Amino acid sequence: MSSCSVRRAPRFTLVIVGALVASACTSAPAVVVSAGAPVDGNSFVVRNVRVFDGDGTRERMNVVVAAGRIMTIGRTTPPSGLPVIDGTGRTLLPGLIDAHAHVPSAASLRNALRFGVTTELDMLSDINVARTLTPRRDRLDRTDLADLYSAGSPFTSPRGLGTQFGLTFSTISRPDEAAALVKGRLAEGSDYIKILYEPGAPLFTTVSRETLAAVIAAAHAAGVLAVVHISSIQGARDAVRAGVDGLVHVFSDSLIDEAFAREIAERKVFVSPTLSIFGAFQSNGFGSALAADVRIAPFLSPAQRTELTKAGPGADHPMAPYLVRFDIARALENVRMLKAAGVRLLAGTDAPNLTAHGASVHGEMELLTQAGLTPVEALAAATRAPAEAYHLAGRGRIALGARADLVLVDGNPLVDITATRAIVRVFKNGFEVTRVLSPSATPPAR
Numbered sequence: 001m002s003s004c005s006v007r008r009a010p011r012f013t014l015v016i017v018g019a020l021v022a023s024a025c026t027s028a029p030a031v032v033v034s035a036g037a038p039v040d041g042n043s044f045v046v047r048n049v050r051v052f053d054g055d056g057t058r059e060r061m062n063v064v065v066a067a068g069r070i071m072t073i074g075r076t077t078p079p080s081g082l083p084v085i086d087g088t089g090r091t092l093l094p095g096l097i098d099a100h101a102h103v104p105s106a107a108s109l110r111n112a113l114r115f116g117v118t119t120e121l122d123m124l125s126d127i128n129v130a131r132t133l134t135p136r137r138d139r140l141d142r143t144d145l146a147d148l149y150s151a152g153s154p155f156t157s158p159r160g161l162g163t164q165f166g167l168t169f170s171t172i173s174r175p176d177e178a179a180a181l182v183k184g185r186l187a188e189g190s191d192y193i194k195i196l197y198e199p200g201a202p203l204f205t206t207v208s209r210e211t212l213a214a215v216i217a218a219a220h221a222a223g224v225l226a227v228v229h230i231s232s233i234q235g236a237r238d239a240v241r242a243g244v245d246g247l248v249h250v251f252s253d254s255l256i257d258e259a260f261a262r263e264i265a266e267r268k269v270f271v272s273p274t275l276s277i278f279g280a281f282q283s284n285g286f287g288s289a290l291a292a293d294v295r296i297a298p299f300l301s302p303a304q305r306t307e308l309t310k311a312g313p314g315a316d317h318p319m320a321p322y323l324v325r326f327d328i329a330r331a332l333e334n335v336r337m338l339k340a341a342g343v344r345l346l347a348g349t350d351a352p353n354l355t356a357h358g359a360s361v362h363g364e365m366e367l368l369t370q371a372g373l374t375p376v377e378a379l380a381a382a383t384r385a386p387a388e389a390y391h392l393a394g395r396g397r398i399a400l401g402a403r404a405d406l407v408l409v410d411g412n413p414l415v416d417i418t419a420t421r422a423i424v425r426v427f428k429n430g431f432e433v434t435r436v437l438s439p440s441a442t443p444p445a446r
Protein backbone atom coordinates (compact mmCIF):
# COMPACT_ATOMS: atom_id res chain seq x y z
CA MET A 1 0.00 0.00 0.00
CA SER A 2 2.77 2.42 0.85
CA SER A 3 4.06 2.18 -2.70
CA CYS A 4 0.76 3.37 -4.24
CA SER A 5 1.21 6.91 -5.50
CA VAL A 6 -1.56 9.29 -6.30
CA ARG A 7 -1.40 12.61 -8.04
CA ARG A 8 -4.20 15.02 -7.29
CA ALA A 9 -5.38 17.37 -10.02
CA PRO A 10 -7.58 20.42 -9.28
CA ARG A 11 -10.75 20.02 -7.26
CA PHE A 12 -13.13 17.27 -8.42
CA THR A 13 -10.68 15.97 -10.96
CA LEU A 14 -8.75 12.95 -9.84
CA VAL A 15 -6.18 11.46 -12.12
CA ILE A 16 -4.33 8.34 -11.22
CA VAL A 17 -1.43 7.28 -13.35
CA GLY A 18 -2.43 3.77 -14.23
CA ALA A 19 0.86 2.31 -15.31
CA LEU A 20 2.66 3.37 -12.16
CA VAL A 21 -0.10 2.38 -9.82
CA ALA A 22 -1.06 -0.86 -11.49
CA SER A 23 2.38 -2.30 -10.94
CA ALA A 24 2.30 -1.56 -7.23
CA CYS A 25 -1.38 -2.08 -6.50
CA THR A 26 -2.66 -4.99 -8.50
CA SER A 27 -6.06 -5.00 -6.83
CA ALA A 28 -7.60 -2.22 -8.85
CA PRO A 29 -7.61 -0.85 -12.38
CA ALA A 30 -6.45 2.63 -13.26
CA VAL A 31 -9.01 5.32 -12.58
CA VAL A 32 -9.49 8.41 -14.68
CA VAL A 33 -12.29 10.55 -13.43
CA SER A 34 -13.16 13.96 -14.75
CA ALA A 35 -16.23 15.23 -13.03
CA GLY A 36 -16.57 18.73 -14.43
CA ALA A 37 -17.45 21.81 -12.43
CA PRO A 38 -18.78 21.46 -8.92
CA VAL A 39 -22.41 22.25 -8.24
CA ASP A 40 -23.05 25.00 -5.71
CA GLY A 41 -26.72 24.71 -4.81
CA ASN A 42 -28.97 21.76 -4.02
CA SER A 43 -30.86 21.76 -7.35
CA PHE A 44 -29.38 20.14 -10.49
CA VAL A 45 -29.86 17.54 -13.20
CA VAL A 46 -27.91 14.34 -13.77
CA ARG A 47 -28.38 13.65 -17.46
CA ASN A 48 -28.27 10.37 -19.36
CA VAL A 49 -27.33 8.26 -16.38
CA ARG A 50 -27.90 4.64 -15.37
CA VAL A 51 -29.96 4.70 -12.17
CA PHE A 52 -29.91 2.02 -9.49
CA ASP A 53 -33.04 3.03 -7.63
CA GLY A 54 -32.80 0.54 -4.77
CA ASP A 55 -34.54 -2.28 -6.64
CA GLY A 56 -33.02 -2.44 -10.10
CA THR A 57 -31.58 -0.30 -12.84
CA ARG A 58 -32.96 2.01 -15.46
CA GLU A 59 -30.82 3.21 -18.35
CA ARG A 60 -30.39 6.69 -19.83
CA MET A 61 -32.40 8.57 -17.20
CA ASN A 62 -32.49 12.26 -16.44
CA VAL A 63 -32.71 12.75 -12.68
CA VAL A 64 -33.81 16.16 -11.48
CA VAL A 65 -33.01 17.27 -7.93
CA ALA A 66 -34.81 20.33 -6.57
CA ALA A 67 -34.10 21.86 -3.16
CA GLY A 68 -32.46 18.68 -1.89
CA ARG A 69 -35.08 16.17 -3.00
CA ILE A 70 -35.59 13.99 -6.06
CA MET A 71 -38.13 15.76 -8.26
CA THR A 72 -38.29 13.66 -11.43
CA ILE A 73 -36.70 10.53 -12.91
CA GLY A 74 -37.35 9.93 -16.59
CA ARG A 75 -36.41 10.58 -20.17
CA THR A 76 -38.26 13.83 -20.66
CA THR A 77 -36.26 16.99 -21.21
CA PRO A 78 -35.31 18.40 -17.80
CA PRO A 79 -36.20 22.00 -16.94
CA SER A 80 -33.70 24.53 -18.20
CA GLY A 81 -31.62 26.72 -15.95
CA LEU A 82 -30.35 23.99 -13.65
CA PRO A 83 -26.70 22.89 -13.54
CA VAL A 84 -26.30 19.71 -15.63
CA ILE A 85 -24.01 16.82 -14.74
CA ASP A 86 -23.23 14.36 -17.50
CA GLY A 87 -24.07 10.83 -16.39
CA THR A 88 -22.96 9.09 -19.58
CA GLY A 89 -21.20 5.83 -18.71
CA ARG A 90 -21.94 6.39 -15.05
CA THR A 91 -24.32 4.99 -12.45
CA LEU A 92 -26.30 6.98 -9.90
CA LEU A 93 -26.80 5.19 -6.57
CA PRO A 94 -28.81 6.09 -3.49
CA GLY A 95 -26.54 7.28 -0.67
CA LEU A 96 -25.10 4.20 1.02
CA ILE A 97 -26.12 3.11 4.52
CA ASP A 98 -23.81 1.36 6.98
CA ALA A 99 -26.10 -0.85 9.06
CA HIS A 100 -23.49 -1.55 11.75
CA ALA A 101 -21.07 1.17 12.77
CA HIS A 102 -19.83 2.80 15.96
CA VAL A 103 -19.66 6.57 16.07
CA PRO A 104 -17.49 7.97 18.86
CA SER A 105 -17.38 11.45 17.29
CA ALA A 106 -18.38 13.60 14.32
CA ALA A 107 -15.14 12.58 12.56
CA SER A 108 -16.63 9.12 11.93
CA LEU A 109 -19.54 10.67 10.07
CA ARG A 110 -17.20 12.89 8.06
CA ASN A 111 -15.10 9.88 7.08
CA ALA A 112 -18.25 7.98 6.08
CA LEU A 113 -19.60 10.73 3.85
CA ARG A 114 -16.36 11.05 1.84
CA PHE A 115 -17.05 7.51 0.62
CA GLY A 116 -20.71 8.06 -0.24
CA VAL A 117 -22.07 6.60 3.00
CA THR A 118 -24.77 9.14 3.82
CA THR A 119 -26.41 7.36 6.78
CA GLU A 120 -24.84 5.37 9.61
CA LEU A 121 -26.65 3.10 12.04
CA ASP A 122 -24.63 3.14 15.23
CA MET A 123 -24.75 -0.06 17.28
CA LEU A 124 -23.32 1.06 20.64
CA SER A 125 -21.68 4.30 21.51
CA ASP A 126 -21.71 7.14 24.00
CA ILE A 127 -25.31 8.36 23.93
CA ASN A 128 -24.19 11.82 25.04
CA VAL A 129 -22.16 12.14 21.85
CA ALA A 130 -24.80 10.49 19.68
CA ARG A 131 -27.58 12.82 20.69
CA THR A 132 -25.57 15.88 19.69
CA LEU A 133 -25.27 14.40 16.20
CA THR A 134 -28.66 12.81 15.52
CA PRO A 135 -30.96 15.89 15.27
CA ARG A 136 -29.33 17.07 12.03
CA ARG A 137 -30.69 14.07 10.15
CA ASP A 138 -34.11 15.67 9.84
CA ARG A 139 -32.74 18.74 8.08
CA LEU A 140 -31.86 19.27 4.43
CA ASP A 141 -29.02 21.75 4.79
CA ARG A 142 -25.42 21.58 3.61
CA THR A 143 -23.25 19.31 5.74
CA ASP A 144 -20.02 17.36 5.63
CA LEU A 145 -21.38 14.66 7.96
CA ALA A 146 -23.38 11.52 7.30
CA ASP A 147 -26.66 11.24 9.18
CA LEU A 148 -26.76 9.16 12.34
CA TYR A 149 -29.20 6.83 14.05
CA SER A 150 -27.95 5.32 17.28
CA ALA A 151 -28.55 2.49 19.70
CA GLY A 152 -26.67 4.48 22.34
CA SER A 153 -26.04 2.35 25.39
CA PRO A 154 -26.53 -1.38 24.97
CA PHE A 155 -28.32 -3.93 27.14
CA THR A 156 -25.86 -6.29 28.72
CA SER A 157 -25.36 -8.07 32.03
CA PRO A 158 -23.00 -6.95 34.82
CA ARG A 159 -19.50 -7.83 33.53
CA GLY A 160 -21.09 -8.73 30.18
CA LEU A 161 -19.72 -7.93 26.73
CA GLY A 162 -19.73 -4.15 26.21
CA THR A 163 -18.93 -3.23 29.80
CA GLN A 164 -15.22 -3.24 28.94
CA PHE A 165 -15.52 -0.16 26.71
CA GLY A 166 -15.50 2.28 29.62
CA LEU A 167 -18.90 3.80 28.89
CA THR A 168 -21.23 4.51 31.79
CA PHE A 169 -24.60 2.80 31.52
CA SER A 170 -26.86 0.57 33.61
CA THR A 171 -26.60 -3.17 33.11
CA ILE A 172 -29.56 -5.51 33.43
CA SER A 173 -29.88 -8.56 35.69
CA ARG A 174 -33.54 -9.55 35.66
CA PRO A 175 -36.48 -9.56 33.22
CA ASP A 176 -38.58 -7.29 35.43
CA GLU A 177 -36.03 -4.48 34.96
CA ALA A 178 -36.55 -4.42 31.19
CA ALA A 179 -39.49 -2.05 30.80
CA ALA A 180 -38.05 0.76 32.92
CA LEU A 181 -34.58 0.42 31.40
CA VAL A 182 -35.95 0.50 27.84
CA LYS A 183 -37.95 3.61 28.72
CA GLY A 184 -34.80 5.19 30.11
CA ARG A 185 -32.77 4.41 27.02
CA LEU A 186 -35.39 5.90 24.73
CA ALA A 187 -35.65 9.00 26.93
CA GLU A 188 -31.88 9.56 26.67
CA GLY A 189 -32.00 9.26 22.87
CA SER A 190 -31.59 5.67 21.68
CA ASP A 191 -33.36 5.13 18.35
CA TYR A 192 -33.55 1.34 18.79
CA ILE A 193 -32.54 -1.17 21.42
CA LYS A 194 -29.34 -3.19 21.12
CA ILE A 195 -28.81 -6.24 23.27
CA LEU A 196 -25.56 -8.16 23.66
CA TYR A 197 -26.36 -11.86 24.03
CA GLU A 198 -23.56 -14.38 24.27
CA PRO A 199 -24.65 -17.68 25.85
CA GLY A 200 -21.73 -19.98 26.46
CA ALA A 201 -19.09 -17.40 25.62
CA PRO A 202 -15.83 -17.38 27.55
CA LEU A 203 -14.66 -14.24 29.40
CA PHE A 204 -18.08 -12.58 29.71
CA THR A 205 -21.35 -13.08 31.52
CA THR A 206 -24.54 -12.65 29.47
CA VAL A 207 -28.16 -11.74 30.02
CA SER A 208 -30.46 -14.72 30.48
CA ARG A 209 -32.82 -15.90 27.75
CA GLU A 210 -35.74 -14.60 29.84
CA THR A 211 -34.15 -11.18 30.18
CA LEU A 212 -33.39 -11.11 26.46
CA ALA A 213 -37.06 -11.84 25.70
CA ALA A 214 -38.24 -9.22 28.21
CA VAL A 215 -36.05 -6.50 26.67
CA ILE A 216 -37.28 -7.36 23.17
CA ALA A 217 -40.89 -7.28 24.36
CA ALA A 218 -40.33 -3.94 26.13
CA ALA A 219 -38.78 -2.44 23.00
CA HIS A 220 -41.73 -3.58 20.92
CA ALA A 221 -44.19 -2.27 23.49
CA ALA A 222 -42.44 1.11 23.18
CA GLY A 223 -42.67 0.93 19.37
CA VAL A 224 -38.99 0.53 18.53
CA LEU A 225 -36.83 -2.22 17.05
CA ALA A 226 -34.76 -4.62 19.11
CA VAL A 227 -31.54 -5.92 17.57
CA VAL A 228 -29.07 -8.37 19.02
CA HIS A 229 -25.33 -8.93 18.92
CA ILE A 230 -24.67 -12.68 18.81
CA SER A 231 -21.68 -14.69 17.68
CA SER A 232 -23.03 -18.23 18.14
CA ILE A 233 -25.78 -20.20 16.47
CA GLN A 234 -27.30 -20.86 19.91
CA GLY A 235 -27.42 -17.15 20.58
CA ALA A 236 -29.05 -16.61 17.20
CA ARG A 237 -31.66 -19.33 17.82
CA ASP A 238 -32.62 -17.89 21.21
CA ALA A 239 -32.81 -14.34 19.85
CA VAL A 240 -34.86 -15.30 16.79
CA ARG A 241 -37.29 -17.30 18.94
CA ALA A 242 -37.53 -14.43 21.41
CA GLY A 243 -38.86 -12.23 18.61
CA VAL A 244 -35.85 -10.08 17.78
CA ASP A 245 -36.01 -7.85 14.71
CA GLY A 246 -32.44 -8.25 13.57
CA LEU A 247 -29.10 -9.94 14.20
CA VAL A 248 -26.30 -7.42 13.83
CA HIS A 249 -23.60 -9.99 13.10
CA VAL A 250 -23.81 -13.36 11.44
CA PHE A 251 -22.66 -16.26 13.64
CA SER A 252 -19.74 -18.45 12.70
CA ASP A 253 -19.08 -20.84 15.57
CA SER A 254 -20.83 -23.46 13.45
CA LEU A 255 -22.63 -23.84 10.15
CA ILE A 256 -26.32 -23.10 9.84
CA ASP A 257 -28.77 -25.75 8.69
CA GLU A 258 -31.49 -25.16 6.11
CA ALA A 259 -34.34 -25.38 8.63
CA PHE A 260 -32.96 -22.58 10.82
CA ALA A 261 -32.17 -20.42 7.79
CA ARG A 262 -35.80 -20.86 6.68
CA GLU A 263 -37.03 -20.02 10.18
CA ILE A 264 -35.08 -16.74 10.19
CA ALA A 265 -36.62 -15.88 6.82
CA GLU A 266 -40.15 -16.82 7.88
CA ARG A 267 -39.89 -14.75 11.04
CA LYS A 268 -38.68 -11.83 8.88
CA VAL A 269 -35.57 -11.32 10.99
CA PHE A 270 -32.91 -9.34 9.15
CA VAL A 271 -29.18 -10.03 9.43
CA SER A 272 -26.27 -7.58 9.10
CA PRO A 273 -23.42 -10.09 8.69
CA THR A 274 -20.47 -7.62 9.08
CA LEU A 275 -18.19 -9.92 7.08
CA SER A 276 -15.54 -7.18 7.05
CA ILE A 277 -14.77 -7.65 10.74
CA PHE A 278 -14.69 -11.46 10.52
CA GLY A 279 -11.92 -11.31 7.94
CA ALA A 280 -10.07 -8.59 9.84
CA PHE A 281 -9.99 -10.60 13.06
CA GLN A 282 -8.20 -13.33 11.13
CA SER A 283 -5.79 -10.96 9.35
CA ASN A 284 -7.00 -12.22 5.97
CA GLY A 285 -5.58 -9.21 4.11
CA PHE A 286 -8.92 -7.94 2.83
CA GLY A 287 -8.59 -4.63 4.69
CA SER A 288 -5.09 -4.04 3.34
CA ALA A 289 -6.29 -4.75 -0.18
CA LEU A 290 -9.14 -2.29 0.27
CA ALA A 291 -6.73 0.34 1.63
CA ALA A 292 -4.47 -0.20 -1.40
CA ASP A 293 -7.27 0.17 -3.94
CA VAL A 294 -6.43 3.29 -5.92
CA ARG A 295 -10.08 4.33 -5.84
CA ILE A 296 -10.09 4.23 -2.02
CA ALA A 297 -6.53 5.11 -0.93
CA PRO A 298 -6.49 8.89 -1.60
CA PHE A 299 -9.51 9.48 0.61
CA LEU A 300 -8.46 7.50 3.68
CA SER A 301 -7.23 9.45 6.68
CA PRO A 302 -3.94 8.15 8.15
CA ALA A 303 -5.88 6.73 11.11
CA GLN A 304 -8.27 4.92 8.79
CA ARG A 305 -5.39 3.46 6.80
CA THR A 306 -3.69 2.30 9.98
CA GLU A 307 -6.84 0.58 11.22
CA LEU A 308 -7.56 -1.12 7.88
CA THR A 309 -4.07 -2.51 7.54
CA LYS A 310 -3.58 -3.55 11.16
CA ALA A 311 -3.09 -7.23 11.99
CA GLY A 312 -5.98 -8.89 13.77
CA PRO A 313 -5.72 -9.86 17.44
CA GLY A 314 -3.33 -12.78 17.82
CA ALA A 315 -3.62 -15.91 19.95
CA ASP A 316 -2.10 -14.06 22.93
CA HIS A 317 -4.71 -11.28 22.86
CA PRO A 318 -6.80 -11.14 26.05
CA MET A 319 -9.99 -11.46 23.95
CA ALA A 320 -8.64 -14.39 21.89
CA PRO A 321 -10.68 -17.13 23.63
CA TYR A 322 -13.83 -15.23 22.63
CA LEU A 323 -12.74 -14.03 19.19
CA VAL A 324 -12.05 -17.57 18.05
CA ARG A 325 -15.80 -17.73 17.36
CA PHE A 326 -15.32 -15.34 14.44
CA ASP A 327 -14.40 -17.31 11.32
CA ILE A 328 -14.64 -15.73 7.88
CA ALA A 329 -15.04 -19.01 5.95
CA ARG A 330 -17.96 -20.18 8.07
CA ALA A 331 -19.44 -16.67 8.10
CA LEU A 332 -19.41 -16.57 4.28
CA GLU A 333 -21.04 -19.99 4.12
CA ASN A 334 -23.73 -19.01 6.62
CA VAL A 335 -24.50 -15.86 4.65
CA ARG A 336 -24.76 -18.00 1.52
CA MET A 337 -27.37 -20.17 3.26
CA LEU A 338 -29.27 -17.16 4.62
CA LYS A 339 -29.38 -15.61 1.17
CA ALA A 340 -30.64 -18.87 -0.34
CA ALA A 341 -33.41 -18.97 2.28
CA GLY A 342 -34.46 -15.42 1.40
CA VAL A 343 -33.32 -13.67 4.59
CA ARG A 344 -33.05 -9.87 4.32
CA LEU A 345 -29.33 -9.03 4.49
CA LEU A 346 -27.91 -5.60 5.35
CA ALA A 347 -24.42 -4.28 4.70
CA GLY A 348 -22.71 -3.40 7.98
CA THR A 349 -19.03 -3.02 8.78
CA ASP A 350 -18.49 -2.65 12.54
CA ALA A 351 -16.35 0.39 11.69
CA PRO A 352 -14.03 1.64 12.97
CA ASN A 353 -12.80 -1.68 14.45
CA LEU A 354 -10.10 -2.93 12.02
CA THR A 355 -12.24 -1.32 9.33
CA ALA A 356 -12.88 2.23 8.09
CA HIS A 357 -16.03 4.30 8.15
CA GLY A 358 -17.29 4.68 4.61
CA ALA A 359 -14.57 2.74 2.81
CA SER A 360 -15.47 -0.57 4.41
CA VAL A 361 -19.06 -0.42 3.14
CA HIS A 362 -17.59 -0.80 -0.35
CA GLY A 363 -15.56 -3.77 0.88
CA GLU A 364 -18.58 -5.29 2.61
CA MET A 365 -20.57 -5.21 -0.63
CA GLU A 366 -17.78 -7.11 -2.35
CA LEU A 367 -17.72 -9.67 0.49
CA LEU A 368 -21.48 -10.10 0.19
CA THR A 369 -21.04 -10.98 -3.48
CA GLN A 370 -18.40 -13.53 -2.40
CA ALA A 371 -21.16 -15.05 -0.24
CA GLY A 372 -23.38 -15.43 -3.31
CA LEU A 373 -25.31 -12.18 -3.49
CA THR A 374 -25.64 -10.67 -6.95
CA PRO A 375 -24.30 -7.13 -7.33
CA VAL A 376 -27.90 -5.85 -7.33
CA GLU A 377 -28.55 -7.66 -4.05
CA ALA A 378 -25.32 -6.35 -2.53
CA LEU A 379 -26.25 -2.79 -3.54
CA ALA A 380 -29.73 -3.24 -2.09
CA ALA A 381 -28.10 -4.48 1.14
CA ALA A 382 -26.35 -1.11 1.45
CA THR A 383 -29.33 1.05 0.42
CA ARG A 384 -32.95 -0.05 0.31
CA ALA A 385 -32.69 -3.03 2.71
CA PRO A 386 -31.42 -1.13 5.77
CA ALA A 387 -33.80 1.76 5.05
CA GLU A 388 -36.72 -0.67 5.07
CA ALA A 389 -35.49 -2.73 8.00
CA TYR A 390 -35.02 0.36 10.20
CA HIS A 391 -38.01 2.28 8.77
CA LEU A 392 -35.89 5.17 7.49
CA ALA A 393 -38.32 7.07 5.29
CA GLY A 394 -36.90 8.90 2.27
CA ARG A 395 -33.56 7.04 2.33
CA GLY A 396 -32.04 4.11 0.48
CA ARG A 397 -33.86 4.76 -2.77
CA ILE A 398 -33.81 7.06 -5.72
CA ALA A 399 -37.51 7.81 -5.79
CA LEU A 400 -39.73 10.84 -6.13
CA GLY A 401 -39.59 12.92 -2.97
CA ALA A 402 -36.63 11.04 -1.47
CA ARG A 403 -33.83 13.14 -0.03
CA ALA A 404 -31.10 13.66 -2.60
CA ASP A 405 -28.41 11.59 -0.89
CA LEU A 406 -26.70 10.34 -4.03
CA VAL A 407 -23.47 8.76 -5.23
CA LEU A 408 -22.40 9.07 -8.86
CA VAL A 409 -19.87 6.44 -9.88
CA ASP A 410 -17.97 5.67 -13.06
CA GLY A 411 -18.89 2.41 -14.73
CA ASN A 412 -21.46 -0.15 -13.76
CA PRO A 413 -21.47 -1.71 -10.27
CA LEU A 414 -24.27 -4.00 -11.42
CA VAL A 415 -21.60 -5.78 -13.45
CA ASP A 416 -18.59 -5.20 -11.16
CA ILE A 417 -19.55 -4.39 -7.57
CA THR A 418 -16.18 -2.71 -6.93
CA ALA A 419 -17.22 0.05 -9.35
CA THR A 420 -18.98 1.66 -6.35
CA ARG A 421 -15.47 2.80 -5.36
CA ALA A 422 -15.00 4.84 -8.55
CA ILE A 423 -16.87 7.77 -7.02
CA VAL A 424 -17.25 10.83 -9.21
CA ARG A 425 -19.45 12.87 -6.90
CA VAL A 426 -21.29 12.52 -3.61
CA PHE A 427 -24.40 14.54 -2.78
CA LYS A 428 -25.82 14.93 0.73
CA ASN A 429 -29.21 16.64 0.97
CA GLY A 430 -28.65 17.64 -2.66
CA PHE A 431 -25.42 19.51 -1.86
CA GLU A 432 -22.17 18.28 -3.36
CA VAL A 433 -19.72 16.92 -0.80
CA THR A 434 -16.08 17.96 -0.95
CA ARG A 435 -14.19 14.68 -0.82
CA VAL A 436 -10.79 16.23 -0.14
CA LEU A 437 -9.26 15.32 3.20
CA SER A 438 -8.85 18.13 5.71
CA PRO A 439 -5.19 19.31 5.97
CA SER A 440 -4.76 17.63 9.35
CA ALA A 441 -5.86 14.32 7.89
CA THR A 442 -3.80 14.53 4.70
CA PRO A 443 -1.42 11.58 4.51
CA PRO A 444 2.28 12.40 4.39
CA ALA A 445 3.93 12.37 0.96
CA ARG A 446 5.49 9.03 0.16
Ligand SMILES: [Zn+2]
Residues within 6 Å of the ligand: 100, 101, 102, 123, 350
Ligand atom coordinates in the same frame (compact mmCIF):
# COMPACT_ATOMS: atom_id res chain seq x y z
ZN1 LIG B 1 -20.26 -3.56 16.64
